[in-house]
Structure formats: structure tokens, C-alpha cells
Amino acid sequence: MSLISLTNVVKKYSVGKQEVIALDHISFEIKPAKMTVVLGPSGSGKSTALNMLGGMDTPTSGTIWADDQEISTFNDGQLTLYRRDHVGFVFQHYNLIPNLTAAENVGIGSQYSRDAMSPAEALASVGLAGRERSFPSELSGGQMQRVAIARAIAKRPRLLLCDEPTGALDSGTGRTVIELLRSIADTTDTAVVVVTHNASIAAAGDATVTLHDGQLQSHVQYQVPVPVGEIDW
């Protein structure tokens, strides 16, 4: 069963008189409780695909179903509710608010959600119990990314979208972040999607989507994930 399915999705942008085809008839599925890695060189359409999955934008043509909702037909208000209720976002540069504590940053992600984890519970789930009162400047890069992941998962999203989550981290810290994302896919129903330039990370996923020039180059499903510690980073 899939959580999200994209069928023949096209996304075009107009730049002056020129038209850029960022996604060119893309079809793939995202499954719950699995980690899907999206690979591709710069400009291949990875962020555009993530924006479609997360309801940040709608396609020029094609359909996107998320469970029983056709989100490709949603208006801005419907997309806002979809994002608020179902999607957690993790970014390369963490996007934490510097003058708020870790717990306050986490609370922001779930303040409008029913059945959310408390900030303390979410921080404990990412290995940061006891760091509730720390400010971002008092945390390492890996710890800041853990706070950002806690903020994203506190509302128990159906979909966790991570855009280059290890891009600002050294390889050892990057591994611990991928291990954490892997464990979220393994222990919850959340579908984890990781966009990365680092092809090695794909081995840790259950499925790999590879984009090239806006086209789907390959979609490998049901691969057997390699333990993160064994990946040749």
C-alpha cells in the first residue's frame, strides 16, 4: 500500500520567456514505514519533487494522491492544512530559531496538532533528553539537526521530508542522523523521504528514486537496507 503516489507529474516554471521543465512526467510511490532516498545531480528536480510531496506546490499536470486525497487539486488553504496535519520538514541548515530553547523550537512544530508528543518526549526520542533548555548556539551541528528532527516528528506526521539533512555535517555525524531517520521509518508508520547528493546514503534506504534532468531515471523498490554503520560514506 502506498502513502503517496505521483502519476505523470509535470512541473514547469516560466523564467522570462523561457520555460523550464523541472519535472517531466514523473511517476513513483512513497510507502509508509519505509525510507525512500531521492538522488540526482544539481538541477535534476529533487527539491521540486519534495515540494510536490509536501504540498508546498502543485504540479502543472499529472496527479498526486496522498492516502485518499488528491492533493494535486488542492487550493492554498487545503495545502496549508495538509502540511500542518501530515508533513514534517527537515532542512540542511536546521532552521532553528536562535533565541528559543530546544524545547520551544520543538513546540513550534506541533502547537496546532492534536495528539502531538510533548517537546520533552520528542527530544528524548532523538537522544536529547535533558537538553530541553539548551539554545541552538549551545548545541553541535548534529544535535541541532536532532532538535530539527524532533520538531518535525513531534506531531507524528505521516510523511517526514528531509532536504539534504546531512549536507552541513561531517560524515560521522551524518551517519548518526541517517541512523535516526532509519529508526523513525523502522519504528513508526511515518514515511521518510531523504533528498541527497550523497549516493552512498541510498544503501540505507528501502527504496531509491533517481532523477536526471527532471526525468525519472530509476526507481528501485524493496531493496534490502544496509546497516548505516556499514555504508561506504
Ligand SMILES: Nc1ncnc2c1ncn2[C@@H]1O[C@H](COP(=O)(O)OP(=O)(O)OP(=O)(O)O)[C@@H](O)[C@H]1O
Ligand atoms: N521557482 C523556480 N523558478 C524557476 N525555475 C525553477 C524554480 N525552482 C526550480 N527551478 C528549476 O527547475 C529545475 C529543477 O530544480 P530543483 O531545485 O528541483 O533541482 P534539485 O535537483 O533540487 O537541485 P539542487 O540539488 O541544486 O538543489 C532547475 O533547472 C531549476 O533551475
